[in-house]
Amino acid sequence: MEQQISKSEASLPPTLVVGPDEAARMTAHSRSGIYKAIAAGELRSFKTGKRRMILVRELELWINRIASENAR
Structure with missing residues (x-):
């Protein structure tokens, strides 16, 4: 089923x-899981002012890395 835009x-x-x-x-993932990945250096992020931000491309790299490491 296609989503209409x-x-x-x-x-x-x-x-x-x-x-x-x-x-x-x-x-x-859970919000705490995201923060754990950031703290462990597995997911890159940055702060702008008080906000923690994650580049979407970094998020894609991270989730693809997890998927390939845990593939059966």
Whole structure:
């Protein structure tokens, strides 16, 4: 089943960064799991002001690495 995209959504630029809550939602991990991966150096992030941010491409690299390491 395809998801329909409205014209306004189609014209939005791609998301470049997300916070830990959105990263958890995107990867089906818990928020604390995201912070543990950051603390362990497995997932790169940065702070801007008081906000912790994760580049979407770093999130993709991390989840792909986990998938390949744990593939059966």
